[in-house]
Amino acid sequence: VAIVVGVDLGGTKVQSALVQSRKVIGQGRVRTPSGGADEVVEAILGTIDIALGESKAKRSDISAVGIGFPGQFDASSGDTLGAVNLKGFQERYPLSRKISKAIAGAPVALDNDVRAALLGEYQLGSGRGFKNLLGIFVGTGVGGGLVLDGRVRHGRGASGEVGHTVVMDRGLECGCGRLGCLEAYAGRGRMEVRARQMVEKGEKTILFEIMKKKDRDRLTSGVFAAALDADDRMARRLIDDAVWALGISLASVQNILDLEAIIVGGGLGDRLGAPFVKRVAEAMQPHLFISQNPPELLNTTLGDLSGAVGAALLAAGEGLEVSS
Numbered sequence: 323v324a325i326v327v328g329v330d331l332g333g334t335k336v337q338s339a340l341v342q343s344r345k346v347i348g349q350g351r352v353r354t355p356s357g358g359a360d361e362v363v364e365a366i367l368g369t370i371d372i373a374l375g376e377s378k379a380k381r382s383d384i385s386a387v388g389i390g391f392p393g394q395f396d397a398s399s400g401d402t403l404g405a406v407n408l409k410g411f412q413e414r415y416p417l418s419r420k421i422s423k424a425i426a427g428a429p430v431a432l433d434n435d436v437r438a439a440l441l442g443e444y445q446l447g448s449g450r451g452f453k454n455l456l457g458i459f460v461g462t463g464v465g466g467g468l469v470l471d472g473r474v475r476h477g478r479g480a481s482g483e484v485g486h487t488v489v490m491d492r493g494l495e496c497g498c499g500r501l502g503c504l505e506a507y508a509g510r511g512r513m514e515v516r517a518r519q520m521v522e523k524g525e526k527t528i529l530f531e532i533m534k535k536k537d538r539d540r541l542t543s544g545v546f547a548a549a550l551d552a553d554d555r556m557a558r559r560l561i562d563d564a565v566w567a568l569g570i571s572l573a574s575v576q577n578i579l580d581l582e583a584i585i586v587g588g589g590l591g592d593r594l595g596a597p598f599v600k601r602v603a604e605a606m607q608p609h610l611f612i613s614q615n616p617p618e619l620l621n622t623t624l625g626d627l628s629g630a631v632g633a634a635l636l637a638a639g640e641g642l643e644v645s646s
């Protein structure tokens with residue numbers, strides 16, 4: 323039976339999952355290297371080899387590769403065109419060709435990383451059984467994707483960008499350069515910028531101590547979780563703001579689309595778990611037009627594997643039914 327591999331290529335980690343008959347039979351993950359694109363290719367192959375070792379298979383057993391990429395790409399050539407959060411990928415790079423060559427010529431399919439994660443959850447995770455859902459991935463940025471009437475919605479290529487819905491007119495600056503987007507309040511990257519600004523103004527927090535203790539160079543979801551456990555005031559305030567912004571944005575999405583479910587994933591969603599998702603559901607409530615029939619708000623089932631599993635499903639040619 324064919325083995326396919328999915329790769330989730332992120333700014334923080336590279337993760338691979340081997341999938342056979344819709345089951346994960348091996349996985350591997352490393353921190354994303356910062357030495358450029360060739361080094362990232364080596365890291366990808368390294369995670370694939372770890373996954374293969376777990377399942378006692380070889381590179382030549384792989385029939386197809388799917389990669390979830392966090393940026394722009396040319397689907398026909400398999401070249402990547404640019405990615406803001408990935409060092410060494412600012413110019414055109416033949417990612418698919420390089421990986422294919424190393425994996426015995428296996429075909430390589432590229433797709434957007436968030437859409438891959440959505441597909442993983444929709445087909446093998448929390449989204450099973452729903453026909454209309456939003457997947458929102460709260461990480462360094464805030465990504466999202468939609469399934470409508472059982473099909474992944476592409477639009478003209480940029481459907482589901484819930485992170486850039488506006489929650490505050492002339493609000494905080496977002497990673498995209500605009501003001502007042504959801505991501506400006508709920509994206510970890512912008513939360514860290516705010517934390518540093520508050521520290522400069524003399525406010526106290528243990529966020530950065532925890533970061534150093536954990537040997538991290540940024541405020542990861544784990545750092546936020548630990549600071550919340552220690553009842554750090556700044557961490558609490560930043561998370562409160564994120565919950566508030568998610569409530570406004572997701573309620574607005576709900577009022578337009580009348581979804582059956584919303585899956586909250588990404589580092590923050592996974593790490594802070596069910597209590598966080600419950601708070602977001604409560605924050606949505608006052609803004610819901612049909613408040614007695616809210617969507618189900620769910621955590622992911624696959625956790626940080628959703629992206630890699632979804633990319634593997636892409637490679638297998640599943641979930642390719644797409645509406646535009």
Ligand SMILES: [Zn+2]
Binds near residue numbers: 506
């Ligand atoms: Zn934005």
